[in-house]
Amino acid sequence: MTEDKTEFTQVDISQFYDITEEETEQQDDGIILTPNERALYEELMVYVRQKEPERVEILESRIRDLNQLASAIARFPSLLERHDIPGGIRTPQLLIDSLIKHQNSGDTTLQLPSKATLGKGYIVSKIHTFSSLTSLSQRVGAPEKLTQALQLETITMMFTLMAEDVYLNLINDAMQPMEFRREWALALLLLWEHRNDQTIESVAPVLQSVWSARRKLAPAFGTMMGTSELLLMSIQMDEQWIQFIKQKMGEQGVS
Known part of the structure; x- marks a missing residue:
């Protein structure tokens, strides 16, 4: 029986997809700006x-720099995959267990993954950038609609x-039930990984209002525990806020 000595040439899987060189570079670098x-x-x-x-080159x-x-940050190991890192095997489940275990240990900064800490600094830098763009938009006489849109994007990043x-x-x-705490921990991993939260876009306009x-x-100082402020604020809000007050203020935690 003869030995099969067939040789195979390694092929880059990206050759099978219609991806341009520019798109490949964007995938490697990560998305710094949404569409x-x-x-x-x-x-x-x-x-x-x-x-x-004169400010074009500065911007x-x-x-x-953000890119x-x-x-x-994108080169750090994904938080949603299994990795063999210097400290041992790391999986999403082990990260979730660690988050729950160390939450009562005071300052948890050193317990957080490096990608999470670096990503937070990145978001702060991005917030500063868009805050500057908002101010610049006002200074150069751009349409008010554009200035407001830039401000909303900045605020949305702050909510993230x-x-x-x-x-x-x-x-x-x-x-809280352990099941919920684990679900929230998974949501946090997703936020750390993508620096985006799917619920932010829907709640940002309400929070901004x-x-x-x-x-x-x-402030109206007195003994009503903020009742007058809440009433005056509610008058300026839309129906979504009014329905929230009607449905949820009876719950002790919400109140």
């Missing part, structure tokens, strides 16, 4: 080139940052 963020940025640049052309340089930062703390607090709440209404209020 909407990119559209707003490009629209603003039209006005910047006309009114303050483009900042976007390149490099995102690329570096806040969502991380919300998840950590929920995971830390021993009064609440915050905008709250900023217009002057």
Whole structure:
């Protein structure tokens, strides 16, 4: 019986897909701007080139810096896959168990994955960038609609940052069922991995409306525990907020 010495040539699987070189580079680097963020940025640049052309290179340089930062973070092991890292085997399930186990151990900074900590810094940098773009939009006389859209994107990023703390607090709440705490831990892993939370886009407009209404209020000191402020704020809100108050304020935790 003769030995089969057939040789095989390794083939890059990407050759079987219709992916351009530019798209491959974007996949390697990670997405730093969503399609909407990119559209707003490009629209603003039209006005910047006309009114303050000296700032074009500064803005483009900042976007390149964000791209490099995102690329570096993307090279860290995925939090949603099994990896053999220097400290041993790491799986999503082990990460979830660790999050629940160490939540009562004081400052958990050193317990968090490196990708989570670096990603938080990246989001802060992105928030600063879009906050600057919002101010620049006002200065160069861009349409108010564009300025408001840039501001909304900035606020949405801030809510994403806040969502991380919300998840950590929920995971830390021993009064909650373990099943829910594990689900929240998985949602947190997804947020850390993609630096995006699917619920933020739906709740961001509501939270922004609440915050905008709250900023217009002057505190009424007394013994009503904020009842007058809540009433005045609710008057400025839409039907969605009113229905929330009607349905949920009877629950002790919500109240």
